[in-house]
Amino acid sequence: MIWKKLIFLLTTVFPEAFSFRSRKNSMLKSIVFSSQDDTVDKELLHKQLKAYWMCRGSTTTIPTRFNMCPQTFDGWGCWEATPGGTVANIPCSSITNTHNTNNATWWCTPKHQWAKKAGKYLGDYSACSMKIVTDKHADTLARILHQMAYLEESPYASTAVKHIFETCVNDVLMRSQPKELYCHGVFDGWGCWNITKAGEVAFQPCPSFVPGFSPDRLAYKFCQKDGSWFQHPVTNKTWSNYTTCVDREDLKFRQRINNLYIGGYSVSVVALILSLIIFFYFKSLRCTRVTIHKNLFISFVVNNIMWIIWYIEVVQRPQVVLENGPACQVLHVIVRYFLVCNYLWMFCEGLYLHTLLVVAFVAEKKIMTWFYVLGWGTPMILIIVYTAVRSYQSRDTNFCWIEDSHYEWILSGPVCISMLLNFVFLINIVRVLVTKLRAVNSTDSHQIRKAVRATLILIPLLGLHYFVTPFRPEPRSPGEAVYEPISAIVTSFQGLSVAILFCFFNGEVMNILRRFVRQHLNVYHFDTPVQL
Numbered sequence: 001m002i003w004k005k006l007i008f009l010l011t012t013v014f015p016e017a018f019s020f021r022s023r024k025n026s027m028l029k030s031i032v033f034s035s036q037d038d039t040v041d042k043e044l045l046h047k048q049l050k051a052y053w054m055c056r057g058s059t060t061t062i063p064t065r066f067n068m069c070p071q072t073f074d075g076w077g078c079w080e081a082t083p084g085g086t087v088a089n090i091p092c093s094s095i096t097n098t099h100n101t102n103n104a105t106w107w108c109t110p111k112h113q114w115a116k117k118a119g120k121y122l123g124d125y126s127a128c129s130m131k132i133v134t135d136k137h138a139d140t141l142a143r144i145l146h147q148m149a150y151l152e153e154s155p156y157a158s159t160a161v162k163h164i165f166e167t168c169v170n171d172v173l174m175r176s177q178p179k180e181l182y183c184h185g186v187f188d189g190w191g192c193w194n195i196t197k198a199g200e201v202a203f204q205p206c207p208s209f210v211p212g213f214s215p216d217r218l219a220y221k222f223c224q225k226d227g228s229w230f231q232h233p234v235t236n237k238t239w240s241n242y243t244t245c246v247d248r249e250d251l252k253f254r255q256r257i258n259n260l261y262i263g264g265y266s267v268s269v270v271a272l273i274l275s276l277i278i279f280f281y282f283k284s285l286r287c288t289r290v291t292i293h294k295n296l297f298i299s300f301v302v303n304n305i306m307w308i309i310w311y312i313e314v315v316q317r318p319q320v321v322l323e324n325g326p327a328c329q330v331l332h333v334i335v336r337y338f339l340v341c342n343y344l345w346m347f348c349e350g351l352y353l354h355t356l357l358v359v360a361f362v363a364e365k366k367i368m369t370w371f372y373v374l375g376w377g378t379p380m381i382l383i384i385v386y387t388a389v390r391s392y393q394s395r396d397t398n399f400c401w402i403e404d405s406h407y408e409w410i411l412s413g414p415v416c417i418s419m420l421l422n423f424v425f426l427i428n429i430v431r432v433l434v435t436k437l438r439a440v441n442s443t444d445s446h447q448i449r450k451a452v453r454a455t456l457i458l459i460p461l462l463g464l465h466y467f468v469t470p471f472r473p474e475p476r477s478p479g480e481a482v483y484e485p486i487s488a489i490v491t492s493f494q495g496l497s498v499a500i501l502f503c504f505f506n507g508e509v510m511n512i513l514r515r516f517v518r519q520h521l522n523v524y525h526f527d528t529p530v531q532l
């Protein structure tokens with residue numbers, strides 16, 4: 001499928017991708033205001049966990065310097081980086097369970113460490129008249145926050161993870177944890193692991209929201225004999241084994257398809273650049289039709305180069321896809337833009353031929369202006385709408401936008417319409433040629449006939465994807481082994497086909513090249529001293 005470039009998987013599952021680095025200023029927490037009771041305030045706990053991630057996610061207005069207390073979350077409030085020897089203030093109203101106009105305060109010592117009070121690492125909330133929480137609540141919060149210090153990404157960042165996390169808090173983390181010979185319940189960023197007996201292995205279906213993972217497989221986590229979770233030998237951090245989630249055979253297959261795309265696009269780029277050199281070098285080739293060719297070829301060259309970058313720099317690098325940086329998102333948009341340009345310039349080819357034959361008079365200058373607007377301007381409008389609509393949906397902007405969105409039709413709709421119109425134009429041209437111009441045997445109509453033939457061959461070739469898309473086999477089905485390579489070849493060699501049909505096999509171009517070669521060979525002969 002042309003829009004859905006395969007989602008390619010994690011090349012290998014590196015441990016670094018799954019153990020979450022601990023933050024430099026890991027936020028230590030302990031809570032006062034406790035009473036002797038054995039309940040956990042569930043609602044408050046969720047609010048506090050959210051506040052923790054808000055705090056971690058907030059960009060501090062004051063950058064941390066060495067002589068400052070670092071930005072921190074003490075279980076209740078988010079404290080900004082504060083210079084040593086001063087008192088920090090936060091409004092009580094920003095704290096989860098109070099409505100009060102006073103401030104909470106925290107003394108940042110001249111040694112730039114937050115002041116401890118009775119051994120607890122906590123701000124002074126005495127002015128805030130806060131609700132009392134139980135020891136159990138405080139312990140539970142401290143335990144969960146301690147685990148979360150190792151997570152790289154907020155569990156609230158995606159709906160799928162948020163749901164798993166909240167369920168995990170309610171069903172596993174909030175419950176009392178057994179003391180000995182059990183590994184405690186833990187949320188590792190993707191999955192929730194229940195308490196597990198020492199020496200046993202816990203299993204978990206692989207998360208379906210991670211690209212390249214098969215949800216029908218199981219990830220596992222090993223609880224060691226001493227009642228602690230297995231730690232990865234490289235990072236020495238608690239580690240769940242998700243490598244089993246990747247289907248390696250499937251991965252190899254996809255990498256081969258990937259290489260097919262890269263190879264095909266590279267060949268196409270070379271052919272297209274050669275054609276462009278020919279078109280620009282030979283002045284005798286200058287005419288409106290060749291100008292349209294040039295634009296078509298340029299859009300193809302840029303698009304194919306972008307695809308190559310996409311396949312090498314994004315698809316083969318799981319880290320890039322997971323990090324989802326702005327560069328890879330921009331690349332997606334550029335690829336899409338030039339893709340739409342390809343199809344619209346193809347449309348201009350058909351439209352021009354149609355105008356030439358069916359409409360009597362053609363103002364070449366004027367028509368080119370319209371073609372520029374159509375070929376470069378229209379895709380710009382479409383892409384702006386597409387980008388705006390898609391970036392508004394947070395679930396559509398994950399993983400470098402590698403997956404199809406619900407708004408694909410904004411681009412594919414106009415493209416399909418332009419292809420259909422093109423087809424209608426060409427059928428009409430053929431009809432005119434057959435009825436009117438059969439008798440006329442000028443070289444002019446001969447040329448046009450050839451151009452029409454080339455365009456007629458190209459349109460189904462470029463449109464093939466849209467016709468076979470509904471028949472795309474399910475991932476990992478036997479049909480995929482046939483479909484994907486063919487799809488890769490047809491897509492990536494489109495540029496080559498365009499170059500061959502519009503340039504290399506074009507009568508005029510062939511004549512000019514023949515003359516050029518003959519001329520230069522002759523010159524060579526005359527210059528060579530004849531030895532007898």
Ligand SMILES: *[C@@H]1O[C@H](CO)[C@@H](O)[C@H](O)[C@H]1NC(C)=O
Pocket residue numbers: 089090091101102103
């Ligand atoms: C709370 O702190 C702010 C500075 O952060 C200060 O301007 C304000 O007067 C304080 N409010 C009270 C009630 O102390």
Ligand SMILES: *[C@@H]1O[C@H](CO)[C@@H](O)[C@H](O)[C@H]1NC(C)=O
Pocket residue numbers: 171172194195
């Ligand atoms: C976790 O394990 C405990 C004890 O084995 C069990 O009672 C509980 O139902 C489990 N929770 C979940 C969510 O599976």
Ligand SMILES: *[C@@H]1O[C@H](CO)[C@@H](O)[C@H](O)[C@H]1NC(C)=O
Pocket residue numbers: 233234235236
């Ligand atoms: C992990 O622990 C081992 C042994 O305890 C130690 O030799 C190694 O340096 C540690 N690695 C890291 C990255 O801390």
Ligand SMILES: *[C@@H]1O[C@H](CO)[C@@H](O)[C@H](O)[C@H]1NC(C)=O
Pocket residue numbers: 232233241242243244
């Ligand atoms: C993770 O699981 C795979 C498959 O069972 C295994 O080959 C690999 O050694 C495991 N990784 C670690 C670090 O234990």
